[in-house]
Amino acid sequence: xxxxxxxxxxxxxxxxxxxxxxxxxxxxxxxxxxxxxxxxxxxxxxxxxxxxxxxxxxxxxxxxxxxxxxxxxxxxxxxxxxxxxxxxxxxxxxxxxxxxxxxxxxxxxxxxxxxxxxxxxxxxxxxxxxxxxxxxxxxxxxxxxxxxxxxxxxxxxxxxxxxxxxxxxxxxxxxxxxxxxxxxxxxxxxxxxxxxxxxxxxxxxxxxxxxxxxxxxxxxxxxxxxxxxxxxxxxxxxxxxxxxxxxxxxxxxxxxxxxxxxxxxxxxxxxxxxxxxxxxxxxxxxxxxxxxxxxxxxxxxxxxxxxxxxxxxxxxxxxxxxxxxxxxxxxxxxxxxxxxxxxxxxxxxxxxxxxxxxxxxxxxxxxxxxxxxxxxxxxxxxxxxxxxxxxxxxxxxxxxxxxxxxxxxxxxxxxxxxxxxxxxxxxxxxxxxxxxxxxxxxxxxxxxxxxxxxxxxxxxxxxxxxxxxxxxx
Numbered sequence: 025x026x027x028x029x030x031x032x033x034x035x036x037x038x039x040x041x042x043x044x045x046x047x048x049x050x051x052x053x054x055x056x057x058x059x060x061x062x063x064x065x066x067x068x069x070x071x072x073x074x075x076x077x078x079x080x081x082x083x084x085x086x087x088x089x090x091x092x093x094x095x096x097x098x099x100x101x102x103x104x105x106x107x108x109x110x111x112x113x114x115x116x117x118x119x120x121x122x123x124x125x126x127x128x129x130x131x132x133x134x135x136x137x138x139x140x141x142x143x144x145x146x147x148x149x150x151x152x153x154x155x156x157x158x159x160x161x162x163x164x165x166x167x168x169x170x171x172x173x174x175x176x177x178x179x180x181x182x183x184x185x186x187x188x189x190x191x192x193x194x195x196x197x198x199x200x201x202x203x204x205x206x207x208x209x210x211x212x213x214x215x216x217x218x219x220x221x222x223x224x225x226x227x228x229x230x231x232x233x234x235x236x237x238x239x240x241x242x243x244x245x246x247x248x249x250x251x252x253x254x255x256x257x258x259x260x261x262x263x264x265x266x267x268x269x270x271x272x273x274x275x276x277x278x279x280x281x282x283x284x285x286x287x288x289x290x291x292x293x294x295x296x297x298x299x300x301x302x303x304x305x306x307x308x309x310x311x312x313x314x315x316x317x318x319x320x321x322x323x324x325x326x327x328x329x330x331x332x333x334x335x336x337x338x339x340x341x342x343x344x345x346x347x348x349x350x351x352x353x354x355x356x357x358x359x360x361x362x363x364x365x366x367x368x369x370x371x372x373x374x375x376x377x378x379x380x381x382x383x384x385x386x387x388x389x390x391x392x393x394x395x396x397x398x399x400x401x402x403x404x405x406x407x408x409x410x411x412x413x414x415x416x417x418x419x420x421x422x423x424x425x426x427x428x429x430x431x432x433x434x435x436x437x438x439x440x441x442x443x444x445x446x447x448x449x450x451x452x453x454x455x456x457x458x459x460x461x462x463x464x465x466x467x468x469x470x471x472x473x474x475x476x477x478x479x480x481x482x483x484x485x486x487x488x489x490x491x492x493x494x495x496x497x
Contacts, residue, residue, distance in 0.1 A: 061086050061197070062204045069208050071216030073105070079208065080107045086197055089182035090153070094123035095209060096175050098217065115152055119179055122149045126160035127177035133198055135159040149179065157182040161198050163206045176209055250480030256410070257471050262401045262419055264466040266392030267454050270364045272297060272372070274382040278359075283374035285389075291363040297389050298374055300359040300382070316345040367393035370464055397455055397462045399429075401470045402448040403436065406489065411474050412436070417453050421461075421468035429455040429462070433472075 067078045076093075084091040084107035092106045102120055110116050122145045126134065136146035136158045143160065150158040162177040178201060283298040285291060323338035372389035374380065382388065399419050403411060411433075418430045431453040440447040453470075455462070477485075 058086060059200075060204075061200050062208050064208065067208075069212035069215055071212055071214075071219045076105050076212060079205070080105050083107070083178070083201060083205075086201075087180045087182070087194075088184070089155075089157075089180050092119050092123060092179040092181070093205075094120060094127065094177045094179075095213075098213075118145070118149055118152055122146055122158075122160055122179050123162075123177035125177075126179060127162035127175060129160070130162055133159055133161045133195075146179075149181070153181045153183070155181040155183045159194070159198070161202065163202050176205060178205070250483070251478050253476040253478055254482065256474045256477045256482065258407065258411070258474060259469055259471050260401050260403060260407070262399050262468050262470040264419075264421065264462050264464060264468065265398045265400055266367070266370070266394060266464050267396040267398045268393060269370070270367070270391040271387050272361050272364065272389040272391065274300065274384055274386045274388055276300065276359075277384050278382060280374050280380045280382060280388075281359075283372075285369050285372070286375040287369050287371060287373055289369045290367070291369060291391060292366050293363060295363045297361045297363055297369075297372070300361070312345055312349045316342055316349065319345060361388065363389075363391055365391055365393060367391045368464075392464060394457050394460055394463070397457045397464075399431075399453050399455060399468075399470065401433070401451040401453070401472070402443060403451050405440070405447060405449070408436075408449060410477075411451070411472055416473040417451075417470045418473075419453075419455070419468050419470045421466050423463070423466060424461045427461060431455050 062079055062082060067075055067082065069075060076095075080091050080093050083093070090106065090108045092104060092110075094102050094104050097103050102124065104110070104116065104120055104123070106119075110119070122143070125143060125145050134143040134146055135141065136143060136150045138150075138156065141147040141150075146158045146160055150156075157180075159180045160177065163175060278300045281299045284296050285298075291297070319338050319341040323335055323342065326332070326335035326338055368391070370390040370392045371387070374388065399417075401417060401419075413433050413436060415433050416430060417433055418428050420428050433451045433453055436451045437449055440449050442448075
């Protein structure tokens with residue numbers, strides 16, 4: 025208190041004239057500050073805001089003015105408690121800044137009067153409150169960044185000059201406020217933290233109680249439900265293809281003379297598909313026949329002259345040419361291309377390509393029977409662990425709404441294929457194509473009836489695999 029009073033005496037040119045001008049005289053003038061500012065019996069530090077508000081009100085009565093107390097919460101936020109209503113945001117922000125400054129001063133006291141000031145913030149606060157005197161001080165342990173439970177700052181605003189007291193009484197009030205408010209706030213903060221802990225303990229107790237038992241039973245039931253096996257029906261994309269195919273190739277190097285079918289046409293066994301141009305073959309055949317006659321004449325002439333050597337050469341020449349004629353005649357017989365089986369023309373659009381050149385061995389037509397179709401189902405790599413041969417698959421296509429075809433998987437390709445930038449394994453089924461509703465190239469959806477899996481596996485299999493790939497593999 026000596027230090028605080030010396031500080032006030034040192035500022036006599038500003039503080040003392042103001043105090044003396046408003047000091048009460050006569051018997052009514054107070055001689056000493058009250059010994060007990062905070063009554064712990066009436067204001068028990070139970071951690072509630074009401075208790076802190078009651079303490080601030082007691083300090084306001086002691087200082088005969090408005091009192092603003094700022095404390096740091098455990099999170100570090102400045103909490104402001106005042107003895108008067110404080111609604112304006114700007115005024116609240118100004119007082120909060122002044123309290124922060126007061127907390128930085130520790131036991132030192134800063135003030136502002138109409139005749140002078142030791143703090144610009146307090147001078148602005150005095151003008152904002154239209155007060156005669158504003159004082160600010162804090163506790164010794166506080167600092168600007170202090171977040172200890174007992175740190176605080178106090179701003180006192182006195183409006184009525186007639187209620188001003190002597191500087192000695194103010195110094196004693198400030199000293200006693202610092203000494204008594206700090207332990208009270210320390211206890212109040214501990215009670216506040218304890219109340220929060222008690223609330224959490226009550227919640228934990230409730231969990232252990234009846235509600236907790238109900239929650240535990242519900243959790244157990246939910247866990248058991250996750251273990252219930254249910255049917256697993258994965259759906260995968262599929263493509264319809266013919267079960268078998270027949271190919272018709274060109275027997276010679278030539279040109280297309282006439283085509284009688286086009287892709288999509290249905291054909292029967294032996295039906296004419298196209299004719300190749302036979303002009304070149306007939307020319308070759310005529311030349312070969314002429315050479316055969318010439319060789320016969322040379323043979324007859326050698327026989328007449330008894331030239332056995334020439335006769336033998338002529339006979340060999342005739343035999344060679346006869347084989348060539350036989351080959352040409354066989355090729356002429358194959359210039360008409362016929363369908364080897366019943367089905368639909370899948371490939372071979374020569375209908376408007378008369379005269380188009382073809383090479384020997386070129387595939388000109390692809391014939392596919394459509395009474396029985398093969399469905400290629402695209403499986404992913406993960407599917408190989410849950411889907412195997414003999415699983416039942418049901419397919420549907422958009423072209424036949426309401427229709428479905430079912431069969432068992434008869435094969436899964438051992439090697440994957442890259443389709444649409446994804447590695448897939450093709451699984452095959454064969455179905456009867458009643459009514460010819462299925463056509464080669466149709467796309468659809470296949471639903472596979474795999475082994476049953478638990479509800480938990482269905483819900484968490486993909487997320488768990490994704491996490492495993494990201495974190496482990």
